[in-house]
Amino acid sequence: MALSNQQLAAIFSDIADRLEIQGEVVFKTRSYRVISENLAALPRPVEDIWREGKLNEVPGVGKAIHDKIDELLRTGKLEFYERLRAEVPDGVVDMLRVSGLGPKRVKEIWSTLGVMSLSELEAAGKAGRLRGLPKMGEKTELKILAGIESLKRRATGRMRAGDVLPIALQMREVLRAAPGVLRVEYAGSLRRGRETIGDLDFVAATTDPAAVMSLFRSQPHIEEILGAGETKSSVRLQNGLQVDLRAIDPSVWGAAMQYFTGSQAHNIRVREIAQKQKLSLNEYGLTAEDSTKLTFDTEEALYARLGMAWIPPELREDRGEIEAAQSGSLPRLITRADLRGDLQMHSTWSDGAADVLTMARGGIALGYEYILITDHSQSLGIANGLTPERVRAQRKEIDAVNRQLAGEGLVFRVLQGVEVEIKSDGAIDLPDDMLAELDLVQASVHTSLAQPRERITERALNAIRNPHIDILGHPSGRLINEREGGDFDWEALFHAAAEHDVALEINADPARLDLNETHARRAVELGCHLTISTDAHHPGGLNQIVYGLSVARRAWVTPETVINTWPLDKLLAWAASEV
């Protein structure tokens, strides 16, 4: 039975939870948390590495964890884990999700009161049985009950970055207006460009912490104030998002931004490096053994003092960036300015909201040199997909738009493509001679995503082998927080895409972000080209490219790999040379 990296990661995270409740030493539980994160971020299937006998090369794998992974992959089960699950009931683990409850209190509540589920916890709280336990009084009891309530209301744990960034930008403007404030930025996972955000972190450099704290806590749309200190406050917004603010002295800006940007795994490594240099690192800077303080007003200065190049936030996950920063071998990550065009968008010819000319104007406004119109093909009836006749009619309109733009003296080209359906039996929804007339062809799976691995993989491979198909669009088909993508054999798919030189899309729609960062990194490792495109359905949608860029940067992607950084002539020559 095959276990995915994500499934293995979830098991080790669950083991860490249950061991913590049992009171196991923190260093042991930390090891399980570390391996959980490392497995989740691993660009290749653990199973492949295991088969090659190279499990020990995975960071965080020692003898004990090696044997556990081995047992899981051999038998699909883990004796140790089964025992642990019997010892600590699932309902007890659930209680960890309540804000304000950690392993110590959960263990106390469980062992003293026999509470074994969230509903029993709620009943115990309402009956006043929680107060009186060690270190717990009336306030703690009320906090736990409030935590249960908020857990019931909250839809999901993490929100899409696309839903958080607009809130962050607006809130940043508000906070910047507080008296005494010199700088405000968001840090945390949003700054690192993650696809989902657990909570939003702000850092404010100010000479008047009380003023910005007070302003922060008096904003509208706040449901609950979770904490209110002199330099740190936390609130929960009505949409469930938790927002934290730290106020710091302007002189420590660099150290504070480094600290609050994280990730935790990255910070632990950076502090270990400081320790080896007899220095202690916190959010205020470095402290030497003789208590001398060093402050840093930029992150660059802090990293430099520790012997490293500045590390782009997107890379700060302890996935090799520390070593690269020490040896001066960090990648030159792709930026917005590298992109010369957007290769997936829709117009009113299918399910878009704007005509071709309007989409072109949108691309011009962003400084692009070209766009590719990729309306849906005929079998996607719900999206008004194009028949061959309508594809040819659209060509006339695109030619007219190009003539008009040229007449205005603009160096800009609208390319004609299509997002052709890969049908459930693997057939391509438009005939080859039709595809041959187009500038570039993108193929996508929209239906029958639940097919078994072999079947759905064969569909994608069939498209990749088609000499007219240049790009595989949103390869997995997932929708973040809505549905899983298809169960593709990614290694096979990437090898084939590299061989036939079919580019794989990083779809920048914040609901898709597909390929995701781990798949994108692996695809590049295996020699694939990528595109980063928005799938926009109106000109405003073109701005969502920033989310796709974040995925690419987190995947260590450099510009030359991405075909829409190429000049138009190179792009068209590549498309014409079918492999």
Next chain:
DNA sequence: GCCGTTTTCGGCCCGACTGTTTTCAGTCG
């Protein structure tokens, strides 16, 4: 549990806030 240009044993990042406490444990990030 993992890990190693000070270690194969003895370490393992660091601080704010809260609530229940007379000095600190628990939680969180």
